[in-house]
Amino acid sequence: MTCGDLLRQYSLCGDPADTDRWSIxxxxxxxxxxxxxxxxxxxxVGDEIRIGLPRNNFDFDPAGRCVFIAGGIGITPLLPMIRAASSRGxxxxxxxxxxxxxxxxFADELSATYGDAVTLVPENECGRIDLDAAVAPVVGASGGDVxxxxxEGLLTAVQERCAGTTARLHIERFTPVxxxxxxxxxxxxxxxxxxxVHQIPADRSILSVLEADGVNVLYSCTEGTCGTCETGVISGxxxxxxxxxxxxxxxAGDVMFICVSRARCPRLVLDM
Incomplete structure (x- = not known):
């Protein structure tokens, strides 16, 4: 979404079946x-803003049972997945x-719509999420998707609990690594x-050097979170x-995000 000098990315959180509007x-x-x-x-209401086409950086492709874990505004990208899971059975x-x-x-809406499938954990009343219990349904022999x-603290804790298990973990970050x-x-x-050929110093990113050298590069966040600067890697x-x-x-090593990622070799060859 662009208005004036502001450019921001937001998760679409509406019903995937509703093709008449985008909701954030x-x-x-x-x-x-x-x-x-x-x-x-x-x-x-009535103001005009510029928007780009959606990018799917958080794909929903379950292979079995799904456990959704949300912290705060992290519920937004999960809402369309929950609707899709429900509609697919x-x-x-x-x-x-x-x-x-x-x-x-969306807490009231989720509870009213999906009942016992939803567990709300307000910290001031219940403490923090019991993550061991949360992932338990998909870390056994049958596996599943989280x-x-x-x-970041929640994401790291969930990663630790899924590591080395049958659970397939999918996460989306709002902040840089x-x-x-x-x-x-x-x-x-x-x-x-x-x-x-462009020289990338130790204290500068590929993106900043290419931009300074006059190369036209699409980018937005400069933090490795939005996906705009995704670039193909030919070698290196x-x-x-x-x-x-x-x-x-x-x-696989065939793509990178040049705003933050670097080389582990003397030269990278990029598909640009």
Whole structure:
């Protein structure tokens, strides 16, 4: 979504079967970067904004039972998945945590629509989510899928509980992955289409160098969370630092996000 100098990405949270409108839910963050303040304090009915086509960075493709785990506004990308699971007859459950009931968007609607399939965990009343119990249905012999979105602490804890089990974990992050950059070193990037070679210093990203060198690159967040700058990799080993790719996708090494990821070799050849 673009208005003036603001460019932000939001999860679509409406019914996938409703093709007449796109729905988003924006948390009012007074101390944020300005996007949510604009939506809540300035944007009015009838105002025009520019929008791009949706990108599916959080695919729903269950192979069995599904456990949805949401923390706070992380419920938004899970809503269409829950509707899809319900319509397909997939066995599923939702564990949804937040600070208080009043702060948990869509809580009443979810409980009224899906009943016992939904477990609400307001922290001020129930404490934190029992993650061991939450993932228990899909870490046994039958396996299943865990879809999780929320704050980094929740994502990390769910990852730890799913590691080495039969559960297939799918997560979406709203914040960048924290990386130790002290050992970063310089490398080269060759653009296969033009043949140009660009020197990437230890303290700069591929994106920043290419942009400074006059290469037209699409990008948005510069944090490895939105997917706009996804670039094909022809050769070279990538050090992935994004919050988007699965482990299998990282192992494949055929795409990278040049706003944050770097090389583990002297030269990367990119499909640009």
């Amino acid at each position: 839910a924006v948390l009012h963050e007074v101390g944020g970067r300005g996007g949510s303040r604009f939506v809540h304090e300035t944007l009015a 997939v066995e599923w459950s939702l564990i949804y945590g937040g600070r208080t009931c009043d702060s948990m968007a 879809y999780c979105c929320g704050p 924290e990386v130790d950059t002290r050992a970063d070193s310089a490398f080269e990037v060759e653009l296969a289409v033009t043949g140009s 080993e990538v050090e992935h630092r994004d919050a988007l790719l699965t482990e299998d996708e990282r192992d």
